[in-house]
Structure formats: C-alpha cells, structure tokens
Amino acid sequence: MYDNGLKIICYSEEHQKLFYVSADRNHHSYMLTKNTVALDGSSVFEQKGVLSVEQIMKFNAIKNSHDVMFKINVAHPKIIWDEKSQVGLREQIKPNWESRIKYFASYAYDKNIIFGLPHNYDGKDLTPAYQKGVPLSLINATSEKKKLIEEFYPILNSPFNNLKYGILDVEVEVDATIAPNPDLVEQIQGYPIRAVCLKFSDGHEINLMVSKGGRTDGEMIVYTDEKLLLDDLFKILQEVPIWVTFNGDSFDLRYLDARARLLGIKSPFFCRKTRKGKWNSDIRGLIHLDIMSFMAENYIRIYGFDDVYQRHSLDEIATALLNESKFKKPDWNDNIEIRNYCRQDVRLVYGIVNWNDSKLFKILLF
Numbered sequence: 601m602y603d604n605g606l607k608i609i610c611y612s613e614e615h616q617k618l619f620y621v622s623a624d625r626n627h628h629s630y631m632l633t634k635n636t637v638a639l640d641g642s643s644v645f646e647q648k649g650v651l652s653v654e655q656i657m658k659f660n661a662i663k664n665s666h667d668v669m670f671k672i673n674v675a676h677p678k679i680i681w682d683e684k685s686q687v688g689l690r691e692q693i694k695p696n697w698e699s700r701i702k703y704f705a706s707y708a709y710d711k712n713i714i715f716g717l718p719h720n721y722d723g724k725d726l727t728p729a730y731q732k733g734v735p736l737s738l739i740n741a742t743s744e745k746k747k748l749i750e751e752f753y754p755i756l757n758s759p760f761n762n763l764k765y766g767i768l769d770v771e772v773e774v775d776a777t778i779a780p781n782p783d784l785v786e787q788i789q790g791y792p793i794r795a796v797c798l799k800f801s802d803g804h805e806i807n808l809m810v811s812k813g814g815r816t817d818g819e820m821i822v823y824t825d826e827k828l829l830l831d832d833l834f835k836i837l838q839e840v841p842i843w844v845t846f847n848g849d850s851f852d853l854r855y856l857d858a859r860a861r862l863l864g865i866k867s868p869f870f871c872r873k874t875r876k877g878k879w880n881s882d883i884r885g886l887i888h889l890d891i892m893s894f895m896a897e898n899y900i901r902i903y904g905f906d907d908v909y910q911r912h913s914l915d916e917i918a919t920a921l922l923n924e925s926k927f928k929k930p931d932w933n934d935n936i937e938i939r940n941y942c943r944q945d946v947r948l949v950y951g952i953v954n955w956n957d958s959k960l961f962k963i964l965l966f
Contacts, residue, residue, distance in 0.1 A: 605676075606707055609887065610721065611841060616764040618841045618887065621726060623707055628673040630706075631680050631690060631699035632658065636670055638692045644672060647689060649679030669697070677703040683875075716965030717758050730758040763961070764801055765842035767949045770852040771795040771942040773932050782854040792826050793859055794932070796833055797942040799950045800840065807939050808833060820939050827863045830856070834868050842887045846914050846949050849890040853881035891952065891960065904963050918948040921955050 606623035628651060636644045636653065644653055654671040674680055674689065680699055681688030690699035698706070708715065712728060719726040772780040773794045774787075781787050798806045807820040808829050816822050823829040833856075837843065845852050857869035871881040882888050894900060896912035909920040919925050927944045930937035953960050 606704060608704075608713065608726065610719070610726070611763065613718075613761055616841065618885070621721065624711070624725075627707055627710065628675070629677040629680055629703050630671050630673045632656075632669045632671055632697040633693050633695065634667070634669055635693060635695070639694065640692070644670070644693055647679075647692065649675045649689075651675055714755060717755060718761060730754050762801065763842055764840060765844055765953075766801070766837075766840040767799045767844045767946050767953070768837075768848065768852060769797050769845070769942050769945040769949070770855055771797075771930075771938055772855060780851070780855065782851065782858045788855070788858045788862055793829065793855070795938050795942045796829065796856075797939070797946045798836065799943075799946045805943065805946070806836065807943055809935055809939055811935050812933070814933055814935050816935050820935065822935070826859070827865060830860055830863065830865050834860075834865070837868060837883060837886065840886070842889065843883060844889045844891060844949060844953060846945070847890065847892045848888060849881045849893065850879045853883070853888065854879060857881070889964065891949070894960075894964065895952075900963065904959070914945065914948055917952060922948065922951045924948060924951065 608621045608623065610619050610621055611617075612619055633644075638644065638647065644650060651673045654673070656669055656671050657666045658669050659665075660667045672689065672693070679689055681690050688699075690696050707713075711726070713719065713726055714728060714730075718729040720729045771794050772791050774780050774791045778787075778791075780791055792810065794810050796808045798808075800806075805819075809816070809820045809822050810826050810829055811822045811824065821832070823832075853869050854871050857867045857871050860867040860869075868884050869881055870884055871879060873879055878893070881890070892912060892914070895905070895909075895917060901907060901909065901912070905921070909917045915926045924947075926948065927941045930941040932938065
C-alpha cells in the first residue's frame with residue numbers, strides 16, 4: 601500500500617458541511633502501452649517507481665477488436681508525468697494511452713464515483729446513491745441506445761440537492777480613474793477595504809462597512825477599523841462550506857489576502873498563479889467558485905446560456921439573464937451608497953446562480 605495523497609471533498613446534506621474521504625491506498629496511478637521497452641532500450645521493469653505490469657485486454661473502437669495491452673502501475677502519479685520537472689514515464693515508453701488523464705479522474709472512473717451526484721459513505725467507501733430506472737417512453741429504444749439510456753438517464757435526471765453557500769463581494773476605496781490592483785504594493789498600502797457584502801443561499805444578507813463618518817443604517821454592521829472588519833469576516837467565512845464570487849480569483853480574495861497580510865492578520869486564503877498566468881484563489885478548508893472564468897468559456901456561453909451575452913462582465917451577464925444591472929460608482933463619502941453598490945453586485949451574482957432553477961450549479965456539478 602502507499603499514500604496516493606488523494607482526498608475526495610464531500611458535502612454532507614445533513615450537517616451542511618464539507619468532509620474529506622481518503623482514497624483507497626491500494627489504488628495506483630497507471631498508464632497503458634503495447635511496448636515494455638523504453639526508448640533507451642531498458643525494460644519497463646527497470647523504470648523508477650514502477651510497481652507492477654499487468655497484461656490486459658482493451659476494446660479498440662476504431663478497429664472493432666480487442667487488443668492486448670500492458671497496464672503499468674506506478675507508485676505516484678508524478679512517475680507518469682511530473683508537470684514541474686516536465687519528466688515522466690509517458691515520454692520514455694511509447695506509444696502509450698491514458699497517460700494524460702488527471703489522477704483524480706482516473707480514480708473516480710475506476711471507483712464509479714460520479715462528481716456532483718449523491719453517494720452513500722459507510723466510513724470507508726463511496727457508492728452511488730442516485731435513483732436508477734428508465735421512463736416507459738424510452739423502453740422501446742434500440743438495444744444500443746437503451747444501454748446508453750440506462751447508463752446516463754439516472755445521472756442526467758438526478759435531482760439537484762440544495763447546497764449551503766455564500767456570495768462575497770469587496771469594495772475598495774480608490775480614485776475614480778484607478779482600478780484597484782492587488783499586484784501593486786503601493787495600491788495595497790494606499791487603498792483600504794471599505795465594504796464587504798455577503799448573501800447566503802437562504803437569502804440572508806450581511807453587509808460589513810468601514811465608516812469614515814457620515815450616514816449609516818440598520819442594514820449594515822459598522823466598523824471604524826478595517827482590521828476588525830476582516831477579523832469578523834474571516835470568522836463568517838468558516839461557517840459556510842462554499843463561497844461564490846465574480847472575479848474573486850483575480851481580485852476579491854487576492855485583495856483580502858493582501859490587506860490581511862499588511863495588517864498582520866492570519867489570512868485564510870491561498871492564492872497562486874498558474875502556468876498559464878491565471879490566478880487561483882482558494883479559502884483553506886472550503887470551496888471557492890469564481891463564476892466569471894466559467895461563464896467566459898464559449899461552450900458555456902453558447903450551449904449553457906443560449907448565447908444571450910457576448911462579453912463576460914457582470915453587468916452584461918446580469919442584464920441578459922436577469923434584466924438587472926450594476927449601480928453607478930458610489931460617492932466614497934456616503935456609506936449607504938457604498939453599501940448599495942456592493943450589495944447590488946452580490947445580489948446580481950445570487951440571481952445568476954439561481955437563474956433557471958440553479959442551472960449554473962447544475963452545469964458545474966454534473
């Protein structure tokens with residue numbers, strides 16, 4: 601046995617919390633090949649990290665035949681390919697198959713785990729818990745189609761289970777000509793957070809505001825110190841398992857992280873840049889979904905949302921789907937205007953998430 605390091609994030613409907621299931625340590629990462637000799641002439645058995653080689657039969661759909669192949673089981677997914685060092689078994693033994701599949705996807709397929717659908721957990725294994733069966737109107741399909749229907753109909757028609765989630769938006773006080781940028785130290789130091797608005801899956805809202813004087817109302821929690829606002833915000837974050845933002849990867853969570861570090865507060869965020877130059881921002885122990893990058897994908901825009909928006913700005917998407925729009929930029933001396941502006945963005949994201957019977961979540965999960 602070995603520790604493959606894989607943990608599956610599960611959501612408990614009963615407790616409305618996340619929990620983690622460790623992968624079966626007897627499951628190994630693998631790739632398939634018809635060749636047991638590496639390009640340098642050495643045997644596959646001599647390659648570092650190879651645990652075993654099995655001879656198996658795989659169906660060749662192109663030739664409509666069964667082929668004899670070798671399944672190479674390895675001690676760690678990085679043996680097949682290490683993205684950091686750009687070295688791996690898949691470049692040493694060719695041709696090969698199933699060597700570019702992410703390990704979590706390979707594990708899920710082998711263990712019949714279907715992401716987004718309900719499963720039973722007995723303390724050790726996850727087993728699908730969705731309803732099986734095919735409607736009578738589809739019973740008379742051809743045998744080939746019926747087989748596909750029996751496999752996919754229960755999955756595609758599994759009911760969507762309500763999730764406990766929150767939506768977050770941050771407002772930073774800046775000059776009208778400046779877009780706040782968490783990459784610039786002088787901006788992080790010079791432009792404090794004025795408001796953070798939150799809206800939850802049950803419709804409840806919390807509006808946090810740093811006031812510099814002026815009018816307030818009973819719909820906001822007022823602070824005179826940004827550090828106190830961040831302390832309370834980080835406590836609230838831990839009460840909700842899933843957080844949704846619009847551009848939170850690149851801005852909201854990164855700016856919160858930067859300001860927290862500047863003020864000497866322990867940050868719950870983990871922000872990193874990908875090889876493609878994009879930012880991923882996570883909340884430790886929780887799930888963060890930035891729907892902006894998701895809705896910017898052409899196939900999602902066209903097939904998921906009927907091509908009703910062309911640009912992936914919050915204003916355009918909300919106008920197309922909800923017939924609502926962002927508010928104009930606030931007067932930074934007016935706490936209520938700042939709150940209203942920030943709260944409107946949160947409400948727009950909430951509307952998009954819940955549009956058409958939570959279609960966005962269904963696409964994300966299924």
